[in-house]
Amino acid sequence: MGNDITILIGGKAGQGIQTIGAILAGICHDAGLFVFSTDDFQSRIRGGHSFHLLRVGSRPLSAPSIRPDILVAIDENTYDIHREKLMSSGIAILNKNGGNDGDSKGNIYRVPLQDLAAEAGGKIASNTVAAGVVAAVMGAGLDRVRAVIESRFEAKGEKVQTLNLAAVEKGYGQGRDICFQSPFSFDGEKSPDHVVMAGAKAAALGALAADCRFFPFYPMSPGTGIVTEVAANLGKLPVVMEQAEDEIAAVNMAIGASYAGIRSLVATSGGGFSLMVEGLGLSGITETPMVIINAQRPGPATGLATRTAQADLLFSIHASQDEFPRFVFAPGSVLDTFKTVKRAVMLSEKYQVPAIVLMDQYLTDSARTETNDFVVGDEHHSYIQDTEMYQGETYHRYKITEDGVSPRCLPCTPHALVRVAGNEHTPDGLPSEEPLNRVAMVDKRFVKLPAMTRELRLPSVFCNNSSFFLTGWGSSKGCIMEACLHLREEGIDAGWIIFEDLWPLDAQGLKDMLTGKRLIMVEGNATSQLGTLIRTLTGIEYLAAILKYDGRPIYPEYIVERVKDIQAN
Amino acid sequence: MGNDITILIGGKAGQGIQTIGAILAGICHDAGLFVFSTDDFQSRIRGGHSFHLLRVGSRPLSAPSIRPDILVAIDENTYDIHREKLMSSGIAILNKNGGNDGDSKGNIYRVPLQDLAAEAGGKIASNTVAAGVVAAVMGAGLDRVRAVIESRFEAKGEKVQTLNLAAVEKGYGQGRDICFQSPFSFDGEKSPDHVVMAGAKAAALGALAADCRFFPFYPMSPGTGIVTEVAANLGKLPVVMEQAEDEIAAVNMAIGASYAGIRSLVATSGGGFSLMVEGLGLSGITETPMVIINAQRPGPATGLATRTAQADLLFSIHASQDEFPRFVFAPGSVLDTFKTVKRAVMLSEKYQVPAIVLMDQYLTDSARTETNDFVVGDEHHSYIQDTEMYQGETYHRYKITEDGVSPRCLPCTPHALVRVAGNEHTPDGLPSEEPLNRVAMVDKRFVKLPAMTRELRLPSVFCNNSSFFLTGWGSSKGCIMEACLHLREEGIDAGWIIFEDLWPLDAQGLKDMLTGKRLIMVEGNATSQLGTLIRTLTGIEYLAAILKYDGRPIYPEYIVERVKDIQAN
Amino acid sequence: MTTSIFDTDRENQWCPGCGNFAILAAMKQAFEDQNLKPRDILLVGGIGQAGKTPHYLACNMLHGLHGRALPMATGAKLANHHLNVVVSSGDGDCYGEGGNHFLAAIRRNLDITLLVHNNQVYGLTKGQSSPTTDLAMGTKLTPGGPTSTPLNPLALALTAGAGFVARGFSGAGEQLAGLIQEAMNFRGFAMIDIFQPCVSFNKINTHLWYKERVKDLGDTGHDPTDLPQALAVAMTEPGTQIPTGVLYRKPGVPFQDRFTVLKDKALTDYPFAGDQINDILSGI
Amino acid sequence: MTTSIFDTDRENQWCPGCGNFAILAAMKQAFEDQNLKPRDILLVGGIGQAGKTPHYLACNMLHGLHGRALPMATGAKLANHHLNVVVSSGDGDCYGEGGNHFLAAIRRNLDITLLVHNNQVYGLTKGQSSPTTDLAMGTKLTPGGPTSTPLNPLALALTAGAGFVARGFSGAGEQLAGLIQEAMNFRGFAMIDIFQPCVSFNKINTHLWYKERVKDLGDTGHDPTDLPQALAVAMTEPGTQIPTGVLYRKPGVPFQDRFTVLKDKALTDYPFAGDQINDILSGI
Numbered sequence A, B: 001m002g003n004d005i006t007i008l009i010g011g012k013a014g015q016g017i018q019t020i021g022a023i024l025a026g027i028c029h030d031a032g033l034f035v036f037s038t039d040d041f042q043s044r045i046r047g048g049h050s051f052h053l054l055r056v057g058s059r060p061l062s063a064p065s066i067r068p069d070i071l072v073a074i075d076e077n078t079y080d081i082h083r084e085k086l087m088s089s090g091i092a093i094l095n096k097n098g099g100n101d102g103d104s105k106g107n108i109y110r111v112p113l114q115d116l117a118a119e120a121g122g123k124i125a126s127n128t129v130a131a132g133v134v135a136a137v138m139g140a141g142l143d144r145v146r147a148v149i150e151s152r153f154e155a156k157g158e159k160v161q162t163l164n165l166a167a168v169e170k171g172y173g174q175g176r177d178i179c180f181q182s183p184f185s186f187d188g189e190k191s192p193d194h195v196v197m198a199g200a201k202a203a204a205l206g207a208l209a210a211d212c213r214f215f216p217f218y219p220m221s222p223g224t225g226i227v228t229e230v231a232a233n234l235g236k237l238p239v240v241m242e243q244a245e246d247e248i249a250a251v252n253m254a255i256g257a258s259y260a261g262i263r264s265l266v267a268t269s270g271g272g273f274s275l276m277v278e279g280l281g282l283s284g285i286t287e288t289p290m291v292i293i294n295a296q297r298p299g300p301a302t303g304l305a306t307r308t309a310q311a312d313l314l315f316s317i318h319a320s321q322d323e324f325p326r327f328v329f330a331p332g333s334v335l336d337t338f339k340t341v342k343r344a345v346m347l348s349e350k351y352q353v354p355a356i357v358l359m360d361q362y363l364t365d366s367a368r369t370e371t372n373d374f375v376v377g378d379e380h381h382s383y384i385q386d387t388e389m390y391q392g393e394t395y396h397r398y399k400i401t402e403d404g405v406s407p408r409c410l411p412c413t414p415h416a417l418v419r420v421a422g423n424e425h426t427p428d429g430l431p432s433e434e435p436l437n438r439v440a441m442v443d444k445r446f447v448k449l450p451a452m453t454r455e456l457r458l459p460s461v462f463c464n465n466s467s468f469f470l471t472g473w474g475s476s477k478g479c480i481m482e483a484c485l486h487l488r489e490e491g492i493d494a495g496w497i498i499f500e501d502l503w504p505l506d507a508q509g510l511k512d513m514l515t516g517k518r519l520i521m522v523e524g525n526a527t528s529q530l531g532t533l534i535r536t537l538t539g540i541e542y543l544a545a546i547l548k549y550d551g552r553p554i555y556p557e558y559i560v561e562r563v564k565d566i567q568a569n
Numbered sequence C, D: 001m002t003t004s005i006f007d008t009d010r011e012n013q014w015c016p017g018c019g020n021f022a023i024l025a026a027m028k029q030a031f032e033d034q035n036l037k038p039r040d041i042l043l044v045g046g047i048g049q050a051g052k053t054p055h056y057l058a059c060n061m062l063h064g065l066h067g068r069a070l071p072m073a074t075g076a077k078l079a080n081h082h083l084n085v086v087v088s089s090g091d092g093d094c095y096g097e098g099g100n101h102f103l104a105a106i107r108r109n110l111d112i113t114l115l116v117h118n119n120q121v122y123g124l125t126k127g128q129s130s131p132t133t134d135l136a137m138g139t140k141l142t143p144g145g146p147t148s149t150p151l152n153p154l155a156l157a158l159t160a161g162a163g164f165v166a167r168g169f170s171g172a173g174e175q176l177a178g179l180i181q182e183a184m185n186f187r188g189f190a191m192i193d194i195f196q197p198c199v200s201f202n203k204i205n206t207h208l209w210y211k212e213r214v215k216d217l218g219d220t221g222h223d224p225t226d227l228p229q230a231l232a233v234a235m236t237e238p239g240t241q242i243p244t245g246v247l248y249r250k251p252g253v254p255f256q257d258r259f260t261v262l263k264d265k266a267l268t269d270y271p272f273a274g275d276q277i278n279d280i281l282s283g284i
């Protein structure tokens, strides 16, 4: 089984609790342990309550846990908010300077973080003290702890570095006295095959690896995280970012740039995506490639700005007036995100259709140990047909071809005139109202569908003969997998079916795959959108649905509990 | 069987061909005959080619016909464009001044319209000459013809009236010499039970009858026609129209006005609707009533601006990030439009949800004889709970109630404070990120669904034991009905199933109704969206689909032909 | 802090030290000075830190979408033009996402009071540049500073024809309360662009930075009825001196007066026009 | 009519007598006078009668959504700033639906030429009022005239910081061709608001109406480098006199120059940065 614990660090926005998590994750990663972290925070900059969950395991992890073994309370509210979730074998570390008076007793340890930091040379380092405490509790050697602090604060200058080293040691000294039942072995070594990354960064790197060069954006949580990760590479790459005046501008800029030959991606959330819908259709009718990442959050309208949801699936499939082929993906892990965004860019180019990648706050913001398969593939390969450019003015952007894909040239290159219209158009790109031409053009666009469908993968199935299947999509993949394994350990014959490619799907293939299977949908929405999609494509009805729409991730524990409820009924 | 003929009047944009149709329709209507007219025009103001189809019958008509018995060519292109469609028994009347030289021969009659008009006193009246020709050909008495002209031009002053009377007589004189096989009896009387109206006007009147008072708009064909009909009543009613800077403004204005207590409706087309999607969600989460009429046209993007389509059904059901209850309707006739818009306004108010009414260019622009059941009902009844206003500041806009509908008060009335937020909110309307509150609010909104579902009607079924059913929705209702009757006359055992209420539907009721029936979908889109919806709701697969997506109406003749094709295979 | 009938018991979510607190206080003062009651006011909020202001005032509240406060206010005002409408919006909300509505509201002479909490940054979304961000200010997403020249909201409002154009500063509370009251009493579109330090994300335009530059126009002999003069003031290079107070005041025909039907009474005050509609229906 | 290498064989769909024909001719002339070839130019069209202009010119064409010509042009220009981009938009397209993008393009100093065919009406959708419609002009949907004060595009552009601001008139073809050429040669945002009679829907601002009022600035000693003077000209009461010509010309840093990465070459000219990306990936 291996060791597996969860640390919950809570405090106010602005108190830097994520830093504590990041230091601890670094120490664990260096020792070859596996981590999984996720953030829960409010739509505010200071105050309130947020928490960071860090799970550490000696084996790979694919989900967070909501039941902490170590509860670190930086402010006074945290303990009260989370005490009920604390494992009975767990301990709580309360910041004595955070309003938690009194002495340590039972499994509660009170540590004066600011006082210790002040002793070390500056109150500002109190988070580092906290990290030191927990590192010691977990059983990390001081050398490892120091090494992480040294490299983390290297860029900030010697003074800061020295302060934090002193602070971490202060904390470490306190932590050593705390008795914890499940310490880890930190004797292992960092594996070159592993990397700790969050979904937002994976999406950005995937886009860059696929030669996306233009990222117009309008800030919107949680989509902003993705562009922020692109921005971190500005200056190193031939990449342009531009803050648009609104999302409508962003999507139209992307189409304009793509027309002129640059792969473009916009990242947003549901509200921004709503504003991009008309542009999505423009990409559809002009057959101009473009990728939209919709990092979902609860809605409708402003909804819950910093929370998570999986409720835009059917909207993504049907968004825009009238019909045209598009791709819809929803990656299930951080590595999947990297690969999926690369594929989305490439497939959008190959078929000259828009592609939508559904992420969400949970996926963008949660970091985890992943196999380091983040490599440049050949998705950057160009699909633009330069040879056609020499046809001069007889070049037709929308030439009718057998596979529906017309030769795409760039404007203002030596010979071809490239004409593109969001009106229905003849093959030369000029508007036309002719009924037969209209039919020909709709058919031309739709004839791409079979090949597009073949590019997509049917869902992954685990334990094909199980008595029922936890069935979900996208970011909850890991939670479903963990829940499933947990149920199996308890002797419950569960399997899973997980979708990451969502549109267009091979309906017959899916029907063959699902026929006779009992499905329990697990989704982050209130109506079971994937369940609806399955019924639409195959006529197959699911058995039950575990739906969570409170804006929080679908923790494995929740799934397990609800499966048992369902079985009890 | 009765008599039943179709007149096609073709010419350039700006040549006033619709006027000819309107005069003829008036003459027929006065004689108790039934009319059905529809317009086919390009997205331009002058030139090109447009045509007006006027069908006249001695029995009620529910669809146009594309095969003319009388072809009136105002310009030189018209005859060439339409000659193939002319019935073998039909005649063509060509404007000798329109570039059609030569003499009358066979079934072709050449009439110098401008010359005759000039003789009558002014070339401007040449359309009236044309109307006179056709009226005579159809067999109308000169008195009837004169009466219509008199009243039509009354408001324009005596000079104009006299000119047009002279012109119509000139034409009438020519028409009398033309031999036509199917003249009508014009001896009947105008029935007070009948009225000739187009869909756009019916929608406007429906909204007014349901006490809609605010119509923010941004012009977009074919939605503009609806607001134009509202505008015709400005000054007579307590109604405000406001041209918005864009569609986003329009929808948010509607929500603002509705919050303040005024029923509001926006009419647009698909592109504008796309821009309203975020606002639709705002109406959803704030539970602010509002009606959107989406007069569909072919898309995506700019598409075909003045053409027709039925391709926004699934988009309407799923538009906006996240989920919330809404109504979707698609009226099938002009009278249905009046009634449906009234119901949409009322149901939107009753359940405090947005309602979408799907129309299209064909429905808005086609006029027909309808039973005069255009009456004010009690849809204007107020659902605003004044009594709650006296609760003062303890009033909660989002009080959790059994049926999900909370008491709605108006802001700035004596006591209650009315707080509304597009963020997720507590019952008092203030934003909240609490997970349990979020779930309670999503559930509160969705608990309305069963009652909303009970308000809607399952589709109408004709010939319940037929061997197959032509199945469609919205504006093509009449075409499907005519096609069906035609097939039955030919001994083909066809029935119909027509949806006008589309969301939310009673899935079990629908399944019971459709089980065992063989469905041939008839839709104005390329993917059979209703067929998809039926599969989604019931798991039932349709047999075949007749899909038309060339931007033109689904004429009955087309359906009949395609059914035979299907049967032949 | 003094208590007010406009207080709410909601926890305030702004950062300690944020300039918004002073704007909130000035609003309360302005409302109280006019003897208004919570039920008398409709607050419309955009989305952003500024847009949260209505959460902290006991009034009627309409809080919708990012950038769309003005269209919502337009609808509410057309429905019932007796509503006393105050809009709280941010520089991003009003001049960025909502830029088109800003121009349109001015051209309508919408009879509301618009308070733009101008912190020259997107606060709530963590410090991206806004339409008024200084070219020198790098952000995570625009490390080299914005690629757009900052927008001058007052100059724009003046050229677009706004009737009441003022600038306030959160650090000058008394003046601000007075401006708000004046704006609310103006019949027509009245806007106050309020400089508001964002302590978390704007390290350039700090409280001190503004403090050193603001200059009350009341002390300069400025004539607020002179448009070219107002424009010249609005176009003062913002780095050196920041004129505050009323730049321009000129009443015009307010929006509601442009509708004949609203001359007698508010749209909400009309009974259902059943008879007239019946007439129309029987005339078809 | 003379023939041109920019002619197409598409049937022109404008109404006979429409002012757009003269604008089209002036564009051809301006292109030819610069010895440009069809493949050298990218025309971006809005949606409306004005937006159809690119259909009638043998050039590269990007014709998208109503109101969104400028964002599309922005994207194309960032992708390849060597593109010679001319945008044809209408008063509704550019100042109505696209108002926010108009301001943003100016603030970016987007290096394109914007031609606004200003017929003071929505032509293609049959004569509704536009942002520049005269208050006196009733339409079917606004029988009492617009409820919004007309927008002054030139004054707005000037206050927003546009570098090249001109007004043309379709009835003054030679002047217009010259203005277009000058605008195309200006490095940065260059706009020409072109009065264009709509014979079908605008019965007030007719060819004659304009003809009687236009006055070439070249004949007045106007100094196009003086911003206040330009603003004063832009704000001339439009009913009495219509100054045409270049109101203002002042080069600034064009948009592309604000991106370090575009200094050397266009984004399209860079090879795939595989090695650098590999470095980044191996550093994670």
Ligand SMILES: Cc1ncc(C[n+]2csc(CCOP(=O)(O)OP(=O)(O)O)c2C)c(N)n1
Residues within 6 Å of the ligand: A218, A219, A220, A221, A247, A271, A272, A275, A302, C047, C048, C049, C050, C051, C065, C066, C089, C090, C091, C092, C093, C094, C117, C119, C121, C122, C123, C124, C125, C130
């Ligand atoms: C359609 C949409 N796009 C983006 C956002 C994200 N968003 C929320 S607030 C905000 C910026 C607010 O800036 P500003 O108006 O200046 O307010 P501040 O927080 O600075 O007071 C943004 C971009 C959103 N909620 N909706």
Ligand SMILES: Cc1ncc(C[n+]2csc(CCOP(=O)(O)OP(=O)(O)O)c2C)c(N)n1
Residues within 6 Å of the ligand: B218, B219, B220, B221, B247, B271, B272, B275, B302, D047, D048, D049, D050, D051, D065, D066, D089, D090, D091, D092, D093, D094, D117, D119, D121, D122, D123, D124, D125, D130
């Ligand atoms: C989103 C959207 N809204 C509305 C329309 C309808 N529409 C097309 S052109 C136009 C007005 C064009 O006016 P203007 O830009 O002045 O051009 P003109 O025809 O006068 O040259 C409108 C409202 C549209 N195509 N898309």
Ligand code: SF4
Residues within 6 Å of the ligand: A045, A046, C013, C014, C015, C017, C018, C019, C020, C049, C119, C123, C124, C197, C198, C199, C200, C201
């Ligand atoms: S982020 Fe800035 S604007 Fe927002 S509350 Fe904090 S200080 Fe105020």
Ligand code: SF4
Residues within 6 Å of the ligand: B045, B046, D013, D014, D015, D017, D018, D019, D020, D049, D119, D123, D124, D197, D198, D199, D200, D201
């Ligand atoms: S409607 Fe007006 S703008 Fe359009 S083509 Fe005709 S004259 Fe020109």
Ligand SMILES: [Mg+2]
Residues within 6 Å of the ligand: C048, C090, C091, C092, C117, C118, C119, C120, C121, C122, C123, C130
């Ligand atoms: Mg701000």
Ligand SMILES: [Mg+2]
Residues within 6 Å of the ligand: D048, D090, D091, D092, D117, D118, D119, D120, D121, D122, D123, D130
């Ligand atoms: Mg126009």
